Amino acid sequence: MLIARRRGWELPESVVTQEALAIGRRAVLAGSAALALGGPALAAEPGGAAPRNPKYDGGRPLTAEKDATTYNNYYEFSEEKDLWEAAQALPQRPWTIKLDGMIKQPRTIGIDDLLKQVTLEERVYRHRCVEAWAMTVPWTGFPLAKLVALAEPLGSAKFVVFQTDADKKVMPGLRRSFYPFPYTEAVTIEEAGNELAFISTGLYGKPLPPQNGGPIRLTIPWKYGFKSAKSVVKISFTDKRPTTFWEALGPSEYGFWANVNPAVPHPRWSQASERLLTSGDRVPTQIYNGYGPYVAALYADKKSEKLFM
Ligand SMILES: Nc1nc2c(c(=O)[nH]1)N[C@H]1C(S)=C(S)[C@@H](COP(=O)(O)O)O[C@H]1N2
Numbered sequence: 068m069l070i071a072r073r074r075g076w077e078l079p080e081s082v083v084t085q086e087a088l089a090i091g092r093r094a095v096l097a098g099s100a101a102l103a104l105g106g107p108a109l110a111a112e113p114g115g116a117a118p119r120n121p122k123y124d125g126g127r128p129l130t131a132e133k134d135a136t137t138y139n140n141y142y143e144f145s146e147e148k149d150l151w152e153a154a155q156a157l158p159q160r161p162w163t164i165k166l167d168g169m170i171k172q173p174r175t176i177g178i179d180d181l182l183k184q185v186t187l188e189e190r191v192y193r194h195r196c197v198e199a200w201a202m203t204v205p206w207t208g209f210p211l212a213k214l215v216a217l218a219e220p221l222g223s224a225k226f227v228v229f230q231t232d233a234d235k236k237v238m239p240g241l242r243r244s245f246y247p248f249p250y251t252e253a254v255t256i257e258e259a260g261n262e263l264a265f266i267s268t269g270l271y272g273k274p275l276p277p278q279n280g281g282p283i284r285l286t287i288p289w290k291y292g293f294k295s296a297k298s299v300v301k302i303s304f305t306d307k308r309p310t311t312f313w314e315a316l317g318p319s320e321y322g323f324w325a326n327v328n329p330a331v332p333h334p335r336w337s338q339a340s341e342r343l344l345t346s347g348d349r350v351p352t353q354i355y356n357g358y359g360p361y362v363a364a365l366y367a368d369k370k371s372e373k374l375f376m
Pocket residue numbers: 135138139140141142143195196197231250278279280291292293294295296297298
């Protein structure tokens with residue numbers, strides 16, 4: 068299942084950034100040309116390019132864009148990793164997100180409307196899949212805390228629940244009734260307020276590709292990748308901890324908290340190290356994926372919970 072793709076080279080960050088700038092510029096030119104001709108705007112959807120926030124630099128070389136965008140987990144499309152072509156069928160506009168549950172005013176918001184209300188930035192984060200592969204990629208987006216603030220949750224709300232689109236017309240994986248689709252993941256209100264919790268709308272300075280969860284996904288870098296629900300269509304606020312997708316599927320293997328910890332093995336494999344996409348290198352896994360200084364305090368009063376599965 069895990070194929071090492073050794074390239075012997077790494078795309079330096081500067082090259083990625085140059086390319087992103089060039090693409091951004093080209094998109095603007097294409098868009099204005101199309102407008103001048105009265106045709107459809109060819110400009111890339113908004114949400115892709117934004118200034119990098121140097122505070123979050125990933126701490127290791129960037130994964131090649133090609134690897135991050137062609138080696139994916141997205142069970143609605145396939146159980147295999149090579150689903151990126153199939154995922155192109157997922158329409159990215161129009162795209163709406165329903166905000167409901169324990170909030171001041173339940174409503175539906177269009178993604179472009181939402182994008183107008185936030186300030187986009189780019190952050191390089193490490194990503195650790197529970198299967199023990201890992202990557203380091205530049206996400207464009209905005210803090211999840213900003214989205215929570217826009218939603219105006221009631222004081223009684225304790226969890227934020229993210230639901231992925233379930234479009235039978237384009238997602239062949241939905242026919243496998245064995246899985247509890249729609250894909251649902253959740254974090255606590257406190258976790259959602261942590262500065263690392265992020266909503267991504269772009270990757271490598273471009274609009275987030277559908278295979279990576281375009282046009283909008285959750286990105287929680289201190290937890291196993293499965294927490295970061297893709298292609299979000301609904302965000303609900305509740306006072307009851309929901310049963311999440313992987314927990315429903317295999318409660319003995321996957322839990323609610325899903326914090327990365329090399330010392331707690333998956334029942335079927337070790338979590339001590341991870342394989343980096345692009346270089347193929349095996350490196351030690353760090354507790355909270357190396358983000359402990361930011362997040363450990365969230366769990367100080369939860370020692371009796373299964374925090375690491
Ligand atoms: N809707 C949905 N979200 C999902 C998944 C999925 O199968 N469906 N897989 C998860 C897992 S296991 C991982 S590791 C990441 C992978 O994100 P990437 O393909 O952008 O690297 O997406 C997560 N989000």
